[in-house]
Amino acid sequence: MTDQSKHEVQFFTLHGKRRAYVKAGEGPVLLLLHGLACDHRTWLPVIDELAKKYTVIAPDLLGHGVSDKPRADYTLGGYANGMRDLLTVLGIDKVTVVGHSFGGGVAMQFAYQFPERTQRMMLVATGGLGPEVTPLIKFIQAPGWFPAMGVLTLPGIRHVETLALRSAAAYGGGPLRKYTRDLAEVADILESWKDRRTRFAIRHLVRAVIDWRGQIVTMSDRAYLTEAIPMAVVWGREDQVIPVRHASNAAALAPELRVEVMADSGHFPHKDHPEQFARILDDFIVTTEPATYNRARFRRMLRSGMARADTTLASVDTALTTA
Structure with missing residues (x-):
């Protein structure tokens, strides 16, 4: 990421590990999660525009950017916990979480582990929707x-x-x-x-x-939980890293979500067309009500989801692995 950030990189130390992030703007909070081997600078083309209306938090995930790179937990669950801790340190209770590529997997895990803190979720050229990925x-x-x-x-x-x-x-x-x-x-x-x-x-x-067959982690077994959280998927039509057809997989798993496929764009649609991306994200927020966590509703969804999974999960997983 060769762009030079004009935003001050801030740090906090948690469990002995230093984490980096930038914070800009005021208003409802957006948590922007970068992809594999990237850092917060991947969001620089959109941060200023979004910060006109929102509080933007863009961290360097552990092992990336100028955050520490220790021998540590690099699982999706570990990253989701780290984002919860960052928000807690900053005094932030609820966010719209936006994840790109691997960061989309972290976003999905965050929403699953902490639904009470997730208002909406946008996945950008995300992992977790099928096995295919660039060799x-x-x-x-x-x-x-x-x-x-x-x-x-x-x-x-x-x-x-x-x-x-x-x-x-x-x-x-x-x-x-x-x-x-x-x-x-x-x-x-x-x-x-x-x-x-x-x-x-x-x-x-x-x-x-x-692994050698491709992506291991999939949202197919928990996609029904997105019924409680507004969700959108954005992809570049010419993505060579993760196939754009995975956006259709997402639509099959969660029929209520929004899908935007951006023309003349690859794996980084937020960098290829930042103004259009910022408009799509803003429209998604403006036209949806933030999710409100209800434990009883979540319990009902889990119970109904278990029954639903018995009859539908096998066919969905077959579709994902053969797409």
Whole structure:
């Protein structure tokens, strides 16, 4: 993420681990969760526009950006707990949570674990809706990935690679554009992997959610709980990391959700078309009532969901794995 943030990065230390975040604006709170190997800077194109109307909280997840990179819990549940703790430290009770890619998985886990703190949920090119994912991410959990990246991120080699990637992103147009669009972000990720601690964290994170067959974690078994929380899905039509057809999987799992597919966009629609993305998010918030947690209702949903899962989950999972 080569963009330079004008927003001050703030820190808090929890359980001995330092976490970073930026905070901007005033109003209803948006929690923006970045994707795998990214950090809060992925949201820079939209933070200022959103901050005109909302309080925007954009953290660096543990193991990313300038947050600590310890030997720690890099599961979705661990990240969801970390976001609850951040909000508690900041004195924030309820949020609309927006998650991109892996951050979408964290957002879904957060909403599941802490429905009383979740007003709405927007998933952007999210994981968790089907097994397919680019092979480049699958390779991260391979035994030889760590030492190979140690070589590929040596100064001379890394500089050539990142220059080539950024040049392809800048000049690769026409029919190749859908393949070159996101290569500048790939270059930024490769640059961050020069840090051995970052590679360690990313490897452990990926092993928690992906194997050789693809994504392990799925929302299909708990999608019925989204009936209580307004939900939207945004995708780039030319996403080469996670297929855009997963947006249809989401619609099948949660018929009440909104789906927006952005043309001329890849895996980072919020960066490709920030003004349009900000409008979509604002409209989603303005036109939906925030969820109100009710324990009795949640209990009823769990009970009815167990019965529903017995008859529908098998067919949904089959659809997800064959899509």
